[in-house]
Structure formats: C-alpha cells, structure tokens
Amino acid sequence: MIKPVPHVAALGAYALADLGGAKTISMAQNESAFPASPAAIAAGRAAMTELPCYPDPEWRELRTEIAEIHKLEPDMILCGAGSMELIGCLIRAYAGPGDRVLGTDYGYAFVVSASAQVQADYVKAREVDLTVSVGDILDAVTSDTRIVFVCNPGNPTGTLITNAAIISLRKALPADVILVVDQAYAEFSDVENDPAEVFALVDRGDTVVMRTLSKAYGMAGARVGWGYFPPAIAAEVRKLLNPNNISIAAQAAAAAAMRDQDHMRDVVARTAAIRDRFADDCRAMGLSVPQSHTNFVLLRFASDEQAQRADQALRVENLLMRGMGGYGLSDCLRATICTPEIMDRARDVLKGVMT
The missing domain is CATH 3.90.1150.10 (Aspartate Aminotransferase, domain 1)
Incomplete structure (x- = not known):
C-alpha cells in the first residue's frame, strides 16, 4: 500500500x-x-460566454473595484478562492515545523487545520467573556510565534473588539510576528469600526487584513475572498496561490457586487x-x-x-x-x-x- x-x-x-x-x-x-446583488448575478451570467478562456490571474477588474470602495492600493490586494485559500497560503509561506501559530479560544477553526498541514503548532490564547483579549494574546506570544490570527468580529461568538484594541495589539507584538486580522463579517460592523484604521496597519509591513464576499455580499457559492497585504508578504503568498483560482464568472459577479454597495x-x-x-x-x-x-x-x-x-x-x-x-x-x-x-x-x- x-x-x-x-x-x-x-x-x-x-x-x-x-x-x-x-x-x-x-x-x-x-x-x-x-x-446577491441582481447586478452581480447578471454579470456572472454574461461572463459565461467567456468560459473557453482562462480567468484573469491578476483579478484586475475585481481588484480595481475593491480598491476604489476601500481607498486601497490595488497592487496590495490578493484574491483567493474564499479567504480560506489566502489563509492557507499565508501559513504555508511563513510557518513550518517548530513554529507557532497563535489564535484565540474561539478563533476560525480552519487556521488549526492549515497550521497542522505545515506541522506548525497551533496555540490558543484565552478569550474573556467570549471576546478576544489583547492582554491574553500578548501573554501567549513566545520566541517561536510567527503568526497571530484575530477574528474580528469573532466566529462563532459574534463579538467585536475596537480598532483601538487591534492597533494596540499590533504595536505591542514583536516586529517579526505577522498579525492577521480576519474580517469575514466586517461589513456588519464597519459602521462601528472605521475599516480604514485597520487597513492602515498594512502599511507597516507586518499586518494582513482578510475579507470575503461570502457573507454580506451573499456570494458564498462563488468562492471569492480577498486580502490586503504588505508587498513583501504578498509576493511570497502569491507564489502559492493557484494562478487561475477564481473563475471568470465569479470574478465578474464579484466586481459587480462591489459596485453595488x-x-x-x-x-x-x-x-x-x-x-x-x-x-x-x-x-x-x-x-x-x-x-x-x-x-x-x-x-x-x-x-x-x-x-x-x-x-x-x-x-x-x-x-x-x-x-x-x-x-x-x-x-x-x-x-x-x-x-x-x-x-x-x-x-x-x-x-x-x-x-
């Protein structure tokens, strides 16, 4: 066998x-x-005529629309088959045997699996009242910690910490530790937490912000996620992404969905x-x-x-x-x-x- x-x-x-x-x-x-938006559904249907061709490996239209909505740099955006693909590739690029990936008590379970795939140790920091605790995360950091994952809002708790807490966490973490802020549900909390404040952390070079179109945009079946990456980290993660990871129809639908805020x-x-x-x-x-x-x-x-x-x-x-x-x-x-x-x-x- x-x-x-x-x-x-x-x-x-x-x-x-x-x-x-x-x-x-x-x-x-x-x-x-x-x-999903009727405009997104129509765009996806129209794109079906292009099925003989491979999809755009640079997601140009989609990245342009995301960047326009969030006032971001298009070249710092990576798109994945859901945020799961981006999370998995990021861990593969920056963690391995003997390294630690740090999450929280009730963080996204896929991070556990992705860490195990590269033989990295996944460690949980305590949450307080089902809510992420910055102090407990910092207490759990060791010299072996390579990546810290924070879901905000949390899944499965639904709880939220402030942008100020995220910023204070980033400032207190060692410079050689990547902070990943998983914001799969952020559209439900953007009125409370100005998204620009967290996206601005990416300019430091040590923070990644993940989002998806699966939830608020109603496109779970299209498998479209995206992240905002420092250029150096994006270059390494890009090596591991499937070069044709999002179909023509899904890219067209996602771009139209972004336009229909x-x-x-x-x-x-x-x-x-x-x-x-x-x-x-x-x-x-x-x-x-x-x-x-x-x-x-x-x-x-x-x-x-x-x-x-x-x-x-x-x-x-x-x-x-x-x-x-x-x-x-x-x-x-x-x-x-x-x-x-x-x-x-x-x-x-x-x-x-x-x-």
Missing part, C-alpha cells in the same frame, strides 16, 4: 457543517439570508434587524446570547444536555443549527440568520424546549 507522509496521514479532514437531509433548512453555515448595505441592515429581534426573543426565554456583530448569533443553554435537546427538536422540524462542541462550547448552538419566517419557526421550537 502506498502511504502518505506521516503528518498528513495523522490529519483529520476539515469538518464542515452537517447539512442534514434534502428537506433540511440549514442555519449552520452563515450563508446570507438574501440573494447599496445592495450590500441593505442586506446588512435587513439581516441585523432580523438578528436583533431573534436574539431578544431568545434572551427573553432565558438563553444567554452575546451581542452579535455578524449574520449569526451564538445561543448558550443552561447545560450541554439542554443544547442537545434543542438541536434534536430543531432537527425534527427540519431546522439545523451548528453545534459548537468542536470549539469547546458544547452548551451552545450557532444560528445563522435566515428569513423572518425561518427565524420565527426556530424561535417557536426553542421556546418549546425552554418551557
């Missing part, structure tokens, strides 16, 4: 959400409750209104729900057993939330915000469990 290299053989496959059966309504993957802001506002009403209803039942700055809420039950009962009751009604046992939060379910009708159904099921 042909054997893989030992560290790959020891890996487990990255665990995606349980999607249930054909009739199941998924509330588990933090997909958008609303469709009104649609994105409308989706964010509608999602937040549904989210806050659902969260208030859950708190009224006695559930603990941290203030969310994303398109999901974390529901904390009185016990692991109660969370399991809620999960089973939801499944009976063909509703599927995400269990959080893999994050050490087995007393929690994470609920993606869906349409009001679906959220009302979920609320009624939970009310039955709680009573």
